[in-house]
Amino acid sequence: MSLYTEEKQKLKQITEKIGQQIAALEKIPRYYGNHLVEQILDDQRQKKLRDLRHAYSQLYFGRLDFEEGETNQITPLYIGKIGVEDEAENQPLIIDWRAPVASMFYSFTGKGDTASYISPDGLVEGVIHLKRNIVIRKQKLERVVDSYVRGKENMGLTDEFLLYRLSENKDHRLRDIVSTIQLEQDQIIRADRSEALIIQGVPGSGKTTVALHRLAFLLYQYRQRIRAERIVIFAPNQMFLDYISDVLPELGVGDIQQTTFRNWAMEILKSHHIELEELKTSPQAKQFDKKPPFLTQTEKWDRLRGSIDFLHYLKRAFAYYESHVVPKRGILAWDDVFLSEETIRTWFEIEYKHEPLMKRKERVFARIKRWLESAYKEIRSLDPKGLQKKEAMKRMRAYMKAWPKHNLIELYHHLLITPLPSSDLDIDLSIIRQNINLKVLDCADLAPLVYLHTQLYGVDQTQLFDHIVIDEAQDFSPLQVAVLQEYCPSGSFTILGDILQNIFGGQGIRHWNEFQSLFPIQKVRFYQLQRSYRSTTEIIQFANQVIDPYRGEIERAIPVFRSGDPVQCFQMNSFQEIMTWVQDAFSQGSHTVAVVTPTEMRAKEAYRMLMNAELKPNLITSQQDQYLGGLSVAPIYLVKGMEFDAVILLDVDDQFYPENEQCAKLLFVGCTRALHRLSLAYQKEISPLVPQG
């Protein structure tokens, strides 16, 4: 029997069995009564029905024939997105890709035929006889590719199937990769939940995709400990979140929070009614619409506000402030009844030490009131008109008024302008003095403000996370991560990014050490992803050359060998050439095409011209919250994280991309967005960053 016929028969068998299970469940009437047990059973049936329907629409993508130990019994394991049991035989029909046994599908390298996995009962070893990739669409078998058959020549393992997958044009959404997860990606996906993972990956190495698969894995593996609604993904903007929004539902995962740091922080701080300068005008637009080299005078101030030194400074300043909160006097209630400063200080500084400041203050005030009430009991009979009490209450209120009152922003300001008695901190105070301006808060103030908020009010239990993902983390500051640690006591993080894609001068990090040092050494693990799956070899080699002079210790991207057209650089004489380029790209089969400009202003101009030519472009701006696919026009700093079948970069001139690190990073980001086709157009002088020859 041919492979194809064998798999066709198996497919028929499995679809029939799942179909029967669905039909059986559909026959059971829904329960709408009040009986709790019946309600729970109905819920369980509905969930099972949803899973079965999901499984029916996806079925499986791989087969692994495994012989456990030396039993001579070879079991074919069919691996899919959702596991399904054969209820009649109490056997798995389809194995969930996240199950321990399925890990061999990804970890088996074909070097030797033995393989192992860790089951709940311990290590299981055995022999792999077959690894097969299977493509099924709408319950029809489309493709069967063996990547390993025991005893046969090395067949290149998954490469053929991977290349087939990578050569497909993409639609406007990021997709799951369960059928082709690579070994180095799988190790990240299945890493232990209790660690913080920091992942440096070249563009297109699958960082975002891997992080999303990791969430699906964590929810499967640790279902008792991690809940979807207590997981959060931080991404650079709403449009990016929209772009990645299909992957988790495809993997059968819902309810995960997705946000930007700014939105999250604004929510935490909402009771303080903070207004940010950036909400009126986009800082990025302002920064990038300036003439290059884009670095502004405020860069140092931004960097300082994101640094751990600044956090230490705030900590020190806050501790100093706290030590001066309790007024330097006690309360005299009447005659010889006196509550000393020392007693109040003991309550505040020792007994309630573990509470946030506002809570401590509240408790101390409540205790003073209780103290007064109980002292008064002793003399009540001597004070029939209550005059003494009235007087004592007045004194107590006056005492309470003597406690400092600062709202959050005033406190922030106060801490920054009040000199500390001695400071051995490595911080340039002159930068603070030059820049502190209470009226203008911007995004870089959010993390310090959230830090102070937690010192004042603590962290609300409902705001805690079981796991945090930070995508494009190179743009995060160490202080932002430190603040998020307060909200994730388990220390379970997936932090991913690419140092070479840090395009915002004043923001972000230059070395992953800046994050690593925030976690205990045994609780943090660093990974590097070097293989790039997105672009053709030609595009990756070109982009590597752009960034080579600035790469430092970051490794070069290695392409998965997939050849395409050479990268084209040309002088543009009229915009008509761009329109023709766009039309060609679509007629050659591209589904998503991007025209990428150096500034937002240039993007608007290009958009108008493409609009007039009826090419139906979508303009991407910093306010955008949806990505529509088709033809996009965008400034270069907004396409980070995205990908398009074909990309043309406009104005790649000396004027916009002079020879400096910041511009090289921008150009690197722009080039690495393209999957299959990349062109660069310049008007007068080509940028010196463009590799020659």
Ligand SMILES: Nc1ncnc2c1ncn2[C@@H]1O[C@H](COP(=O)(O)OP(=O)(O)OP(=O)(O)O)[C@@H](O)[C@H]1O
């Ligand atoms: N194992 C894989 N099999 C098939 N496709 C893959 C695999 N890994 C990554 N890809 C594809 O490569 C592309 C890039 O993935 P992704 O956007 O997650 O990369 P990234 O590292 O986050 O990129 P960037 O740094 O540019 O944001 C996507 O189209 C993704 O589907």
